[in-house]
Amino acid sequence: MATNDAAARPAGLNGALAPEVTMHGLQDEPKGWLAWLTTTDHKKIGIMYFVATFVFFILGGVEALIMRAQLAQPSSTLVSPETYNGLVSMHGTTMIFLFVVPVMAAFGNYLVPLMIGARDMAFPRLNALSLWLLVFGGIAFYASLFFEPPQAGWTSYTPLSDDAYMPGGGIDAWIFLIHLTGLSSLVGAINFVATIHNMRAPGMSWGRMPLFVWSILVYSYLLIAALPTIAAAVTMLLADRHFGTAFFDPVGGGDPMLWQHMFWFFGHPEVYIMILPAFGIISEILPVFSRKPIFGYKAIAAATVAIAFLGLLVWAHHMFTTPTSTVVLIFFMLSSFAIAVPTGIKIFNWIATLWKGSIVFKTPLYFAAALPALFVVGGISGVMLAVFPVDWQLHDTYFVVAHLHYVLFGGSVFGIFAGVYFWFPKMTGRMMSEGLGKLSFWVMFVGFNLTFLVQHSAGLSGMPRRIYDYDAALGVSDYNLISTIGSFLLGIGVLLTVINALRSYRHGKLAGNDPWKGNTLEWFVQSPPPANNFDVVPRVRSVEPMKDIRREIAKTTGTPAGSVAQPVGSAGW
């Protein structure tokens, strides 16, 4: 606060008065809901990101359950074919563009400044912009429920998505969703890059940066590399639909394959955009609960970068059945194989982190340890799909549906849940219930495997994906019934965590500053953190600054330190 009281001014060199700082038009902070609408605080924005993305997660989950209910038995008439194709498109689009990608931005927004010892993101107003672009993208998309939802799948392949075959406005709503959420992610990514490059605490060199921050940095660069292509593609589709161009229309000399190349040039990096931050989350959680440093820090950071680079070179493995020459197929098979190596390195490093640990079994550890256990199934089936002659059998079947859910749900979503249980105490100041958390984990784990394991067999038996009905003669009825039962169990498991979060927000045990004995700087501040995060930013001497701080305190006070976070209102530590 400015003051004119000369006596209160700090003295500069030689006893001269320091330059006076005067503030004009300083306004009080808005209160109540207005504080949330107008905020540029990365923590409040992060929490709103969480709320918005989890609302979309539940919507997407309900869409999935309606589909599973329809497929529980052959010749079911619960929904019409048109509605089913709408559900397919809404579910895929919602989960990818409105849940998994932005929820990673939610973690990033909340945690990156805290982990690197910054007081906010580099561009707080851009940060608010990216949140609201996401929200409005989601609203624009869901508004299509009131006229006609898109029915061409989350991939919107041309010519099916062209105006001749999908004249309704659903595809246009989808295009605007891609533009708005794309801009949101792009703005957010630039913000993360600027923040991480410039605002790290003193002493935090690249080799001491938390692995989660590494993953968010790589996530951001991948978004910047991949998003312009999809923005161009959907703009061309919009022009094809409304302005008489023929980029993708073979009748006008265009090429439907161009859409697939442009879409997957974005779409495959998108896969790594969705999984790498989840890898980052469990790379933070596993060491904390095994009471051990992460095994092979440099290898994990390097593997993250390698996966991202290779991820830009594998897109046409989604197009093995299109008219494409064999030499191209061989290239994309080999580049897809190559990705298995850095991914394998990460999995082995996580296991080695647990090895010889003193593992504390709390809910975040359950979810974090489930990630490698489930992801490896998706990774292995991914290598099978990369073998293009085998993919000719498996492509566009339920085998692919099973594969992508093992990496996206078994990988990303279990990682996200691990992160929610791990950082909820930091964000709210209260612990989530362990009993309910573990129950939720086991229900989800069993439900997930029931749902998706049998889908491999359904695909191998000849069931294509995206069909609203199947022939009883195909012999996949049992698989589908098991899958449907599993999916409702999975839904209950997710619901248990939602209930847990809502209850714990009011009634949870007080967490204190550092309930898990964490390794990174966010555990140095109060829970929830004060608006300015850090009164004094600690100097970072290793990749586990909190462990150093605890050790130092133990040395100076002679007693082992429990919770050492910055004292409330302290002038420094």
Added chain:
Amino acid sequence: MIPRALPPRRSSTPRLVVLLAIVAGLLVALVASPAALADTFTPESGGSPNADAIDSLYKIILYVAIVIFLIVEGTLIWSLVKYRARRGGPQEGAQIHGNTPLELGWTVGAALILVVLTVVTFLYLGDIKNPAPSGKAELASAAGQFATIDQPNPPTGEDGAKPLEIDVNGQQYLWRYTYPNGAFSYHDLTVPVDTTVVLKLSASDVIHSWWIPKFGGKMDAVPGYTNKAWFKASETGDYIGQCAELCGSGHADMRAVVHVVAEGEYQDFIERKKDEIETAGEELAKQREEREQADSGEQGNQRQTENQ
């Protein structure tokens, strides 16, 4: 103050045992599954040599995959069980930061496995991609070159047997087949047994994908392109499949059936089809002529009326 972070060991053990039991149960099911259940874990096969080759390649990869799966899950579960925190045990785990030889070892190991998979894939690729020689002589053939994909033309079989070439056109929501003599049919394709059938795939509206699981891989029919697929059925019978690329509201109902019949039966079928189509065409032409005459007569009358 020190939080009581270490749970009693009771709380974790039974769950991990259950987990182990589930994994073990799955493995037993996998290993002990009888031949009848084989297709639960492997692709459909038995209709055509390329489907069989895909099946063999898939099985080799699956065996490698099972070994990797067991190593990963085994070490993961073993680490979780063995190194769980015990009451009164050490507060901290071993402070290991890494082990370069070990890390290099598993990097090279993973790469080597992929090299092996690449070699195996190339060993099988020819049998899957290149059509087998046809077994029966005296079938019509066209030796056209295909610009879009490089599936070679099948070699001439014994006794100068030639492959049968059929144009397959995908439309919302049906398949149209054109036989070498100009006859065509919808939904149901009829082909002779023991003959290499080369399919030229095209689409006239949106993208469709041709797939009969027992005849091997699927291939997309993309508007503006000609794609190719082949099969050679060794036994007569009906083989079912369906469109594998989302093509609109009728996608799930876009089914296909291939009737594999004896050669004589096939010849009869296409002759009969051709006759039917010609008769129908003549009938149609006659009707059209009559209608045109009637129309022009009417129009002439109208014009006269207007003139008056």
